Amino acid sequence: MTEVLSEQVGRGSHGGALLEVDNLHVEFRTRAGVAKAVNGVTYSVDAGETLAVLGESGSGKSVTAQTIMGILDMPPGKITGGEIRFRGVDLLKLPEDQRRKIRGEGISMVFQDALSALNPVFPVGWQIAEMFRTHRGTSRAEAKKKAIELMDRVRIPAAKDRVNDFPHQFSGGMRQRIMIAMAIALDPEILIADEPTTALDVTVQAQIMGLLAELQRDSNMGLILITHDLGVVADVADKIAVMYGGRIVEHATVHDLYKSPAHPYSKGLLESIPRVDHKGKELYAIKGLPPNLLEMPTGCAFHPRCPYRRDNCVTDVPPLYTISGTRGSACHYWREVIDEG
């Protein structure tokens, strides 16, 4: 059902997916040198589809998202190549005023820490209503009514009584719901959720993920879910892109990736999830540290930590090998990894 819908809605006249990131390169020019945060990232999301972008901090997953939103700090950030096409139009070439209209209406974002991401001095209802007032010119009273409706929709109890409360008066989970209400206010086609549950309790995490999945289903949004937690994505995502050192090292459907990862890094991530049947055994951890973006390892960026390393991994950068139509891996020895998985 979702597949069919996405075919109809997502692929418009331009022929591609709703949102396509194409060979994106982003650098940070700091005093210490040039940090290559994003090195040729390509992914796409269609209406009604959920893409989970997975990776540890510094892998470039958030920088990619910020570049899509156009909220990257420039300088020090600099986009050195690639395209971000939304409905077939390259956002990076649009003038700022047209881009601004897409923010909130076309593409919206939920941030990690809702306490600092919400403005501390304005009531939450006001902050949600601001979306209608600035984008649609809705009257104050009408916008407030819509804000209450949205707060109801994200299941904030007694929304009517709490519309004038300030962010600090809510719990972490409720704050994140408000953040979500604000992001979906104008029915965006794409919602980017940047680690939306990282700051929350586990039980609340599941509720927020459930809410996101439900909202996405109801309004057929494309959802980009950025996370470092593999456990979070299994139920929600359709496909997964695993990022490492600013590159996508594996992309696959959730099913394929969980069944048999095709990259040693994805495999390591899966193995480091605690499991009941491994009780008593030491928890697996990927050896070594994430790469220093100022001095990337030669060849494959993962080679210093890789159990499958051969000599050519140190010298040759692996291309993203196509395994099937929906699957790719940037490992010279992906066959070996899959077979073992």
Next chain:
Amino acid sequence: MGRYAIRRLLQLVPVVLGTTFIINYMVWQLPGDPFAGRCGQRPCPDSYVTAMREQFGLDQPILLQYWNFLKNLLTGNLGTDFNGVSVATQLADAWPITIRLALMAVAFEALIGIGAGVLSGLKRGGFIDNVVTISTLFLLSLPIFVTGYLLQWVLGVQFGVIEPTVSDAATIPELIVPALVLASLNMAFTARLTRTSIVENLRADYVRTAVAKGLSNRRVVGVHLLRNSLIPVLTFLGTEVGSLMSGAIITEGIFNIHGIGGLLWRAINGQDYTIVVPVATLLVLVYLITNLLVDLLYGVLDPRIRYE
């Protein structure tokens, strides 16, 4: 909030008692007899001095004098000065002028200080930022009487743009330059405080959210950024209103303004304590009340503050 306000008001009582007692005590302990020099070239006859001391209660013990002062203050009876002129009338004449001057100074501090601070904070390291940094340093390093005499001389004497002194009416146009002088130090400090606050908040997550909401740059800065950045600035401006009024002594002296500062200045030189004590007391009260108001206002500006 209500209970907090009441508690804060009650706290004012010992502070007012303490400060007014110190003012009374210090003033009456100053060396020199206030009546000895009032008879032209000759020393005053003892009978006159004794009579005057009796009339103004100087022969009484200090605690009794203080008690009488409090009683008179509460009944609004401020008596006469040594020349027999009503103190209340003099205060009523002088006070509105000083309030006008101080309010104009606060307005300049707010408009120019905040404006310059915002502009320089938004474009850190740019041309405006450098101009603001240098000119505020310049203002901060000049004592207020230098700024005052300098402007009076340049604008009033050399170029004749303004009258060097202010008339008795002390109209608003006449007070512009004196108010700028009075405001100069706080204005420079306000600009720097605003700049720091803007720079700090510019990187805040909620500013990024505002951009991601698709708001115009104007709205991101003018509503979201400014509202947060101004919290410490407005607090500073508020607490400084009280010291602005006592600071007016120098400015009013330079421009010959007949406000509270001028009155106090002449009274101190003439050792007329009947004026010095009520004026100083009033300044203390203004300071305490503006401080209380600022503390209460702080909770309105920043909803995260809770009064307990």
